[in-house]
Amino acid sequence: MDYKHSGVDIEAGYKSVELMKKHVQQTMRPEVLTGLGGFSGAFSMEKFKDMEKPALVSGTDGVGTKLKLAFLLDKHDTIGIDCVAMCVNDIACAGGEPLFFLDYIACGKNFPEKIATIVSGVAEGCVQSGAALIGGETAEMPGFYPEDEYDLAGFAVGVVDEKDIITGKDVAAGDVLVGMASSGVHSNGFSLVRKIFPMDQETLNTYHEALGKTLGEALLAPTKIYVKALRSIKEAGVRIKACSHITGGGFYENVPRMLPEGKRAVIEKNSYEVPAIFHMLAKEGQVEEKVMYNTYNMGIGMVLAVDAEDVGQAMEAIRAAGETPYILGKVEDGEKGVTLC
Numbered sequence: 341m342d343y344k345h346s347g348v349d350i351e352a353g354y355k356s357v358e359l360m361k362k363h364v365q366q367t368m369r370p371e372v373l374t375g376l377g378g379f380s381g382a383f384s385m386e387k388f389k390d391m392e393k394p395a396l397v398s399g400t401d402g403v404g405t406k407l408k409l410a411f412l413l414d415k416h417d418t419i420g421i422d423c424v425a426m427c428v429n430d431i432a433c434a435g436g437e438p439l440f441f442l443d444y445i446a447c448g449k450n451f452p453e454k455i456a457t458i459v460s461g462v463a464e465g466c467v468q469s470g471a472a473l474i475g476g477e478t479a480e481m482p483g484f485y486p487e488d489e490y491d492l493a494g495f496a497v498g499v500v501d502e503k504d505i506i507t508g509k510d511v512a513a514g515d516v517l518v519g520m521a522s523s524g525v526h527s528n529g530f531s532l533v534r535k536i537f538p539m540d541q542e543t544l545n546t547y548h549e550a551l552g553k554t555l556g557e558a559l560l561a562p563t564k565i566y567v568k569a570l571r572s573i574k575e576a577g578v579r580i581k582a583c584s585h586i587t588g589g590g591f592y593e594n595v596p597r598m599l600p601e602g603k604r605a606v607i608e609k610n611s612y613e614v615p616a617i618f619h620m621l622a623k624e625g626q627v628e629e630k631v632m633y634n635t636y637n638m639g640i641g642m643v644l645a646v647d648a649e650d651v652g653q654a655m656e657a658i659r660a661a662g663e664t665p666y667i668l669g670k671v672e673d674g675e676k677g678v679t680l681c
Contacts (some may be wrong), residue, residue: 354400356456363456380475383472387499393503398498406525406559411489418461419458421464421565422526423492424459429563432501435504438469441472441473442495443460444495446490448483471496474485492520508598510647513553515582515650516579519640520642522563528590529635538551541679548616563641566585566642569663573654579650595643603676605669607669621636643668645671
């Protein structure tokens with residue numbers, strides 16, 4: 341008896357590392373001091389010298405049950421983007437610049453080509469956010485996960501000068517709320533998605549004119565990464581007074597998190613076009629509108645508060661970064677929370 345006969349293939353682990361190296365290499369930054377395969381990743385703090393009071397910001401998250409769709413469709417090349425996005429968007433939301441990322445993959449059986457494909461998505465997410473993929477772990481856990489399934493989670497670290505941290509404390513009545521379009525459902529609410537739609541090949545591979553693609557393609561669309569757009573706004577000289585990443589809990593939970601006491605966000609629902617996938621979810625699942633806005637991003641992945649005189653510049657900077665901005669509403673005095681009208 342040996343380890344391989346118990347279900348853990350060490351040789352497959354070595355092969356996985358070799359196959360993923362080309363993907364990891366494209367994420368490298370000058371500050372990375374170690375190569376893939378060591379016991380830890382090292383990152384130079386040289387970049388911090390130009391900051392008055394450098395502060396580290398971090399984020400950790402997984403992909404959740406969206407992974408079930410990747411299993412069903414046997415498509416694993418974009419799910420890593422979701423994992424990175426969920427971490428680095430939170431860092432950028434605080435005003436930080438993501439520096440490096442580490443991933444964790446737990447699987448029932450290590451199929452090296454599949455693991456490398458998953459990591460290719462992680463690497464793409466790192467490229468999109470400017471973070472270096474400096475390490476990770478692949479754990480083969482036979483008997484714990486089915487052979488063809490896995491879990492994926494990650495951890496990111498960023499840096500921000502203390503004076504540039506976005507806290508929302510200076511948000512004032514009259515500030516304008518600007519939203520950035522999402523790519524669809526992103527990585528939240530998939531437990532409800534899987535209750536609404538039958539999770540089978542026929543349903544997921546059915547083409548829908550309203551979506552312009554199959555249902556599976558629409559649902560698996562990777563989460564938008566907003567790091568470059570937020571950086572573009574800052575470089576344009578616009579101060580982001582508050583920022584909210586619209587994840588689980590939708591508008592009702594996330595927007596109030598960026599507001600100080602005594603300030604209320606008022607968002608006009610007709611200020612942008614809600615993507616077709618959300619109309620399908622609401623109709624097929626008979627989901628009430630408030631529940632939709634309390635579960636999903638409804639087409640807006642990031643909400644910012646800026647001074648009214650900065651709106652034009654902020655919108656231009658967002659477009660220059662390749663994202664689509666909308667003026668959603670404004671901030672008013674009142675009980676902390678959000679009104680959708």
